[in-house]
Amino acid sequence: MIKKKKIAEAAIPTSSMADIAFLLLLFFLVATVIDVDTGIGLTLPEFVEDVKNVEVPKSRMAAILINENGDVLLDGKVISVFQIKDNLKARIISKIELPSNKKLIVSVKTDRKTKYDIYIQSLDQIKQAYFEVRDDYSNSNFGKKYNDLVETQQKDVQEKIPIIISLAEPEAVKK
């Protein structure tokens, strides 16, 4: 005797779809690297063939020289790397109200044998000095930290306290 077959319901089993999707999701979760690159930003000057030397008044310049042992010379005075910040801060603050062509220029010059780490540390010190001055200025004028200001206010602060860092043209050295 043949039983009449019951017609099965035509459905695709979807219960395992969630599992599959979870598996894929997990893979992408694990494989994702959300690391934003952090670092010290800088803009290089354009390359010019013959360098013209422009005289800059001494009061505008903060010349930082770093030799191969990591000794730092700021305007002829020997200081340690960690003193750069405090030395610069006073000079940046004194120039806030001056017109833009009288702002401080920080010039960094290293020896070819200077370790990269020391260079970064001193650059870090310079940036810190600028950031702290900017924060202080924003705090006293707008009552907020620099990063919390709106864009127009940030522009304002940037105009008052521009970060001018000059990387001195390396001297031709004999090998």
Next chain:
Amino acid sequence: MTFEKRRANTKQEIPTASMPDIVFMLLLFFMVTTTLREVDVLVKFKLPEAKAIEKIENKRLISYIWVGDDSRIQINDNLVKLDDVEPIMYGKRQELPNVIVSLRVDTNADMGLVTDIQQQLRKAYCLRLNYSTTLKI
């Protein structure tokens, strides 16, 4: 007086039919945001630490140059000579005019090499620079 136990007369089940949709949505988000690591770093380097650091939000603009502790330079997937930095970077700049060059240099590298690379970058008009550092705590 008898108390009748109050019970909702709905089905006691969590509807899971929309779960795949939700998961797929999450999945799509991660698929879109993921940038799979494209290059193998061939040089050994330890990044310096700094406090006053900024984030670069736009990852697509960044082009890396690695310098290892043995002064080898790597761009993309290859180790390159110093003189090759300029043509390679010039090509990159033509593809992406506002490219940001991120220097991942070992702490013990000499500044001489770094300045040489910077000179090459200046010639290639790649002027936006970033010294990659980690946060000093």
